[in-house]
Amino acid sequence: MATRKKEATSFDTGVRQSNAVVLSVAQGLYTAAVAIDLTLTGLTGYQLAPDKSLATLPFALITVASAIATLFASLLMQKIGRRRGFVIGAATGALGGLVSVWAILQNDFWWFCLGTAAVGIFQAFAQYYRLAAADSVAPQQKAKAISMVLAGGVIAAILGPALAAWSKNLFPTLFAGSYLMVFLLGVGSILVLVFGFRDVEAEIIPADEAAVARSLTTVFRQPISLAALANNVIGGVVMMFVMTAAPLAAVANHHSIDDGANIIQWHLVGMFAPSFVAGHLIKRYGMPSVLFAGMLLSAACTFIASASSSLPAFYVALLCLGIGWNFMFVGGTALLASSHTPAERAKVQGVAELVRNIFTAAASLVAGPILERFGWVNLNLVNVPLLVVAAALTVFWMRTERSSERVVSDSPAASR
Template identity: 40%
Template sequence: MTRTSDGNPTTTPAYYPESENRLGRNVAVLTATQSLGAASPPIIISLGGLVGQMLSSNPALATLPVSLFNLGLALSTIPAGLLIRRLGHRYAYLLGALMGCLAGLVAAWGIYQGSFLTFCVGTSVAGFYAACVQSYRFAAADAAPPALRSKAISRIMLGGLVAAIIGPQIVIWTRDTFVTAPFAGSFLGQAALAVLVMPLILLLKIPAVSHHQNTATGRPLAQIARSPAFIVTASAAVVSYGLMAFIMTAAPMAMVSCGFTPGQAALGIQWHILAMFGPSFITGHLIARFGKIVITALGLVLTGLSGLIALQGLELSHFWGSLILLGIGWNFGFIGATAMLTDCYEPAERAKVQSLNDFLVFGTVAVASFSSGSLLTSSGWDRINTLMLPLVTVVLLMLGWLAWQKRRQPRHA
């Protein structure tokens, strides 16, 4: 193993599948589990505020269940990574699915009992399952040779496109199952989706790491976190996902305040979600063709353009156009940053580095969830879109600097 001058590994020889068939099998399984597992957050996000209004005596706490879900996701990223390292992907993901099932049952029970606290516990526990689902993309990368990692990650993210359809449909089909407990059926549906994931996970066959890799610790996490490559990569991921979550949360409220109907706002979010995952058909190929840094930068450029479109006016076309471009920008930026992260660690370091990256990303999302409504009220829609532009610019400059540094580095044997 050779290193660059800043201490980063020049190669990341994670364990590889024994054959192309095994790689294809693992990617197919992870795509299927992503399709079912990623359908849970849309259920929680779309219904959490409505159930909160129904159960809470304080209107200000209505969105607390959704915020606690995001907080639970952020806080679970590191424990989930440690469990994957200790138990392996299959058993850690089985535990995650079991927690997802339990979360849905607890949330449904909270609605049936009329207990706001119990419902909040259910959405919080769902955060651990979501943390496991988010790591599916890393499992695909770890099981693939370097040349195929970006394509494997992109394939897994396609599952999100299916999940964006399954989640809302579960809500529509089950929300009126129990007349005396509205929406309880939807959270039972969430539990059922987690149950369906379990037999699929048993089909996952990622070869176990060697004893040396499992017991080795690699470089200290603080040293890795200080490396320029990690700083730039994590910044790109945080800004790509954080801005997307912040704008997506604020957009429906802004649209309704401008006189558009909730249905028009919901349709805008649906187009946004389709734009988030639809490009995954080609993102991996684009990364292989143009490089990780270039596609990540393109994603951030599109995110900045979405803000500029939003600043052009308050017509429906401005809102929808901005949301669609924001979704495409997230896809390129987040998948590109995920692919970049695989170059920042050795096999012995991957669990802690992946967990730190996701903690930073989803910690930011949790903060965005708590603050988007208040900032929209205090500053307005135009101000929010103006403030995003300097963040995008700074990260683009960082990516340009990293690309320049990589070109200057001598090649190692």
């Protein structure tokens, strides 16, 4: 009996380790697919729209559909398992790519909207890849697992736009071939998840714990939850706010459209490349140090962008922004994964991702009007008080953690 238990534990550990690798590959395929949509959907929408004022609707539907499906995706995976849920998400994305191809060939704007909305649903499921990796490892390994998954986006951030450019003329109708790549990348995700990912046996939830699962209000009032939300949400808002406006600001400052695209590609590398080291940095220097480094880099983006409108300033500012977002996002996700019990997981993670999606979607929608009315410098300065709030809530969590550690160390049981 002891031998069987040991073998089962060894198998379980192996599955947990391989899952992070599989999810990293799946993250890369998903990121490449979404990068194609983000690169071309605005242009394709303009090409197909019966009324040019509707041209940005297909692009907006990616974010809107993702926000609507976020909580549903978490609750569904609680019932049917993450493996089946992830496959459903990838299949929906593949179908969305295929619908988009058909819509472009038929010159049908509304079917194209349906296709991009399906890719948004793919995004809703895929955003749980990092959390699935974190939930399958010990607390001290969560940040490393999250970093490994996000690292899968590094090559994809470059590959996606390159695929979009290479395949846009595969069919007589412009851009139809690019959305065929979205379909193929979705199919690739399905195959990777079906043959590589395994649901690790769910942790046994004691009856008394399941019965007293806390309310969402109680969970999100915890200092660790507030710090997690602050870093995930504010980091995402600051990043989306500047990233959305940067190409427009670059062109307005007499740089070329290609320069604007290259700035964003450089920013995407900054978003994902630090994932190779973020987990190790957290282990070596501690979570607070990496979180504050992320906030300082995000603030550096603000001040560099405000100080100069030269092309090098755009590149450096957007690179700092990408790295800053990565540090805040990896750290915030690790805090979120440690803030709840297994019984509370689906609702807590679903609501946290919903909140993040709503705020980042709002940031992307208001960035253009704010840039138009108040200018590039003022748009960047808006981020400063947001980062101050993130820092304050992170300090609040740190002080609470230290107080708890002192109470434990001063207890009679600890002194024995």
